[in-house]
Structure formats: structure tokens, C-alpha cells
Amino acid sequence: MIINSQFDSGNIIVKSADTPQDIRLEIRPDNQSEFLQWFHFRVSNVAGVSLKMTIENAGDAAYVDGWPGYKARASYDRETWFMVDTSFDGQNLIIEHGCESDTVWFAYFAPFSMDRHFDLVAWAGQSPIAKNVVLGKTLDGQDLDMIVIDRQDENSVAAEKKLNCWLIARQHPGESMAEWWMEGVLNTLLDESHPITNELLEQCRFYIVPNMNPDGSYRGHLRTNAAGANLNREWANPTMENSPEVYLVRQKMHEMGVDFHMDVHGDEAIPHNFIAGYEAINGLDPDHQALFDKFEQHLATSTPEFQAEAGYPKAQPNSSDMKKCTDYTAGTFKCLAMTLEMPFKDHDNNHDPVLGWSPVRCGGLAQDCLASLLSMLPDIKAYKAKISG
Numbered sequence: 001m002i003i004n005s006q007f008d009s010g011n012i013i014v015k016s017a018d019t020p021q022d023i024r025l026e027i028r029p030d031n032q033s034e035f036l037q038w039f040h041f042r043v044s045n046v047a048g049v050s051l052k053m054t055i056e057n058a059g060d061a062a063y064v065d066g067w068p069g070y071k072a073r074a075s076y077d078r079e080t081w082f083m084v085d086t087s088f089d090g091q092n093l094i095i096e097h098g099c100e101s102d103t104v105w106f107a108y109f110a111p112f113s114m115d116r117h118f119d120l121v122a123w124a125g126q127s128p129i130a131k132n133v134v135l136g137k138t139l140d141g142q143d144l145d146m147i148v149i150d151r152q153d154e155n156s157v158a159a160e161k162k163l164n165c166w167l168i169a170r171q172h173p174g175e176s177m178a179e180w181w182m183e184g185v186l187n188t189l190l191d192e193s194h195p196i197t198n199e200l201l202e203q204c205r206f207y208i209v210p211n212m213n214p215d216g217s218y219r220g221h222l223r224t225n226a227a228g229a230n231l232n233r234e235w236a237n238p239t240m241e242n243s244p245e246v247y248l249v250r251q252k253m254h255e256m257g258v259d260f261h262m263d264v265h266g267d268e269a270i271p272h273n274f275i276a277g278y279e280a281i282n283g284l285d286p287d288h289q290a291l292f293d294k295f296e297q298h299l300a301t302s303t304p305e306f307q308a309e310a311g312y313p314k315a316q317p318n319s320s321d322m323k324k325c326t327d328y329t330a331g332t333f334k335c336l337a338m339t340l341e342m343p344f345k346d347h348d349n350n351h352d353p354v355l356g357w358s359p360v361r362c363g364g365l366a367q368d369c370l371a372s373l374l375s376m377l378p379d380i381k382a383y384k385a386k387i388s389g
């Protein structure tokens with residue numbers, strides 16, 4: 001039996017593995033930080049073997065509430081990730097599985113590798129309406145990719161009237177569901193026969209950053225970049241030394257403008273899809289808030305994969321936190337902005353007992369979100385006209 005995590009997004013420390021029924025593991029914290037929760041490793045030479053693996057530092061994880069009701073994901077082919085028996089005793093996370101193949105892969109959630117990211121970006125770049133832009137380099141020297149989708153034809157509104165729609169994902173690299181969501185976005189927007197795509201592309205230009213944190217993704221981090229920075233606390237004062245990912249994207253937002261923004265995440269504890277908004281921003285205009293409420297209601301009524309009851313508690317009015325992306329973009333650009341959270345557990349409103357919340361469903365929710373954006377375009381334009389006087 002061999003346990004290994006020496007690969008893209010791998011994370012596990014083997015404390016001891018004397019027998020398959022007593023494997024002792026720990027999750028390695030993010031570099032220069034104490035955040036830990038993401039794990040990803042393979043166990044080999046185990047066909048027909050029953051494994052019992054104990055992650056001994058699960059009780060020290062960033063979100064201990066993430067463990068009750070959670071089930072680890074496993075895969076034989078690295079395509080289909082299914083849930084396996086998992087329990088939590090307050091400190092140890094215990095994963096048990098009878099292996100049906102020589103090698104089994106285990107992860108906190110279906111991984112989205114940097115290789116798959118490159119495949120996605122390269123594929124998107126072949127579309128005549130998409131353009132690949134590298135915004136700059138990360139601290140580990142990786143490229144920060146953006147995809148611009150902008151179609152100009154006889155039905156399109158004039159270039160200067162197009163709405164600038166920003167979609168960014170994986171500020172927190174362990175929230176791999178966010179990039180599965182991005183795959184769904186690109187599959188939809190680059191399929192010009194898709195019923196919602198045509199009208200969206202007539203009126204909108206899309207700026208898409210499918211992975212805000214390539215370094216954290218490759219290193220197998222939960223929450224931070226190579227320097228230990230939590231990117232979703234960097235928006236007020238990003239620097240090229242500490243958070244070039246945010247610095248570069250924020251700079252481009254100011255250059256191009258923002259009329260709509262989604263920042264896509266995963267939530268460890270809450271077993272629902274939900275969005276969080278900008279009710280805290282200082283001097284909030286009720287008409288601005290109404291855009292968020294209407295989008296949320298549209299999405300909740302159009303798909304069983306979304307709901308508007310469970311989520312984060314509402315923040316106090318006038319308690320804006322510009323370090324966070326959604327408050328920053330909503331407060332700065334007066335646009336409809338939101339944080340989308342998807343679960344590591346399952347979406348309890350619509351259970352899947354085998355796969356739980358899964359990559360395919362992330363892609364489906366992305367389509368639903370784009371349909372809600374389409375329904376909101378008249379409201380977004382009306383509000384933009386109001387505030388520009």
C-alpha cells in the first residue's frame with residue numbers, strides 16, 4: 001500500500017500506515033498560514049482492500065462545522081467522484097472505503113487541476129468570440145488567465161453600450177466547485193446555439209477569471225495564495241508583493257468598468273447553494289439593493305438547485321468591508337454584485353445520495369445564473385442610467 005500526494009493540488013501527511021485498517025493522516029496547512037481543510041491524495045495497490053483512514057487534525061481545520069454531515073469524495077477514474085463513508089468525532093475525520101480498484105483517489109471535493117484549467121483556457125481561446133489575456137504573473141511565477149468574450153455583429157448593441165460582466169472564481173483555491181461552475185459558464189457562452197447565449201452576447205461583454213489563485217490551487221491550499229494571503233481580504237489594498245492576483249484583476253476592472261459581478265466560492269458548513277450580497281455597503285441605495293433581491297428571487301424560482309432562505313446572516317447597514325470582493329465591487333462600481341457559495345456537502349433542497357453536490361451540477365447552476373442575469377438586464381441598465389444621471 002502506498003499513499004502519495006506529490007502532484008498538482010495534492011495535500012496529505014502520512015503519520016503512519018502500518019495496516020489498511022489503521023491509517024493515520026494529517027492535512028498540511030496552507031503555506032505561511034494556519035488554514036487547513038483541503039486534502040487530496042491517492043492510495044495504491046489496494047484492490048479488494050478495506051481502508052480506514054483517520055485524519056487526526058480535522059478538529060483544527062478552518063471550518064470544523066464543515067465536518068458533521070460531510071462525506072469525502074473518491075474516484076477510480078478521476079472523472080466520477082462519489083461520496084464515501086465519513087464520520088467526525090470532534091477531532092478526527094474517519095474515512096472508510098472498500099477499494100474496487102488498484103488505485104483510489106480521495107479529495108475534499110472533486111479536484112479541478114491546473115492541467116484542466118489550461119485545457120479550459122486553451123479550448124476557450126479557439127472560439128472566434130473569445131480572447132485569452134494573461135493579466136500578469138503570480139508569486140510562484142504562474143500566469144493569471146482571463147478570458148474575454150465579446151461578440152460584435154449586426155444585432156449587438158454598440159460597443160460602448162455593452163454591459164461589462166465580470167465572473168471570477170477560486171479566490172479560495174480549495175473551493176474547486178467554483179472552477180467547475182466556470183466550465184459550465186464557458187460551455188454555455190461559447191455555444192452560440194444555446195437559447196440564452198445569443199441575447200446575452202448581444203448586450204454583454206464578459207470578463208472571466210476562471211482561477212484567481214493558481215498558486216494556492218497547485219500547492220493544495222484551502223484558502224490562501226503562495227504568500228499566505230487570503231485574497232478575499234485583499235481588495236481594499238492589494239499589492240504586487242502580497243496579492244498580485246487581486247491587484248491585477250482590480251486594476252483591469254477599473255480600466256474596463258463593472259456593471260455586473262459574480263465572485264464564486266464554496267462553503268464548508270452550509271448544505272445549500274446561496275448568494276451573499278452588499279447590504280453592508282455605506283449609504284446603500286434601496287434601488288441598488290433591489291437588484292440583488294430580484295436576482296436572488298429569480299434564481300430561486302427558476303431552479304431547484306438554488307434557494308434564498310439559508311445562507312449567511314445579513315450584515316449591519318453601513319458596515320462596509322472593502323477588503324472583501326463583493327463589498328468592494330458593489331461599493332466602488334455601484335453594480336449588481338454577489339458572492340455565490342456552493343456546498344462541499346450537498347445541496348439539501350435537492351439531494352444526490354451518491355455524488356452529493358458535484359461538478360455536473362456546478363455547471364448546471366452556472367447556466368441558471370446566466371439565465372437570471374439575462375432576465376435582469378433591463379433592471380441593470382435602468383439602474384445604470386439612474387446613477388449616471
Ligand SMILES: [Zn+2]
Pocket residue numbers: 172175265266
Ligand atoms: Zn471562499
